[in-house]
Amino acid sequence: DTEVTQTPKHLVMGMTNKKSLKCEQHMGHRAMYWYKQKAKKPPELMFVYSYEKLSINESVPSRFSPECPNSSLLNLHLHALQPEDSALYLCASSQEAGGKETQYFGPGTRLLVL
């Protein structure tokens, strides 16, 4: 089973709202990722967690706050977003980080910021 699940599927929020995206995997993977994908573009890496510790932050604005409560769960907390943050947010996982690992993606959360 190579399933990564994400909730919610769609999210609409105002610029003053606080919301969270959730990602879950039960493959025993120790690395989890957040990507942002704009229309007609490839995904762009935002954050990498390895063994529940933040390993990479690709200079993402502080209005995006990741959290890894345990090895199966990854959250992305959103606060004071801008309309340009509207995008598809993808979660991925891999066995390990740092190797030439295969990353498995979830279905994404389509976010619209009004």
Place this chain on the structure above:
Amino acid sequence: GDSVTQMEGPVTLSEEAFLTINCTYTATGYPSLFWYVQYPGEGLQLLLKATKADDKGSNKGFEATYRKETTSFHLEKGSVQVSDSAVYFCALNSGGSNYKLTFGKGTLLTVNP
């Protein structure tokens, strides 16, 4: 740094036509290579992969061979179906502390009945 160049679409084919989407790469060492597919409104699905030179990845009638001498990983399918309409991304992972996949820009494939 690492980079992936894939043919830019859109590519439009008739059902049962032969498909080739070209992908070449620049990377440190010997990366793992991947093709991901994104159907409309969905996330990315791993289509196939290859981890060393001359490996052939295959899945759902799609194939790609890791060619180190030409630094290529072209995607092929002998007979496309309407259901293959999607965006296809070539990607590599060269490992190390980089952690991230390097993607091509994506190729939109439309298959007409």
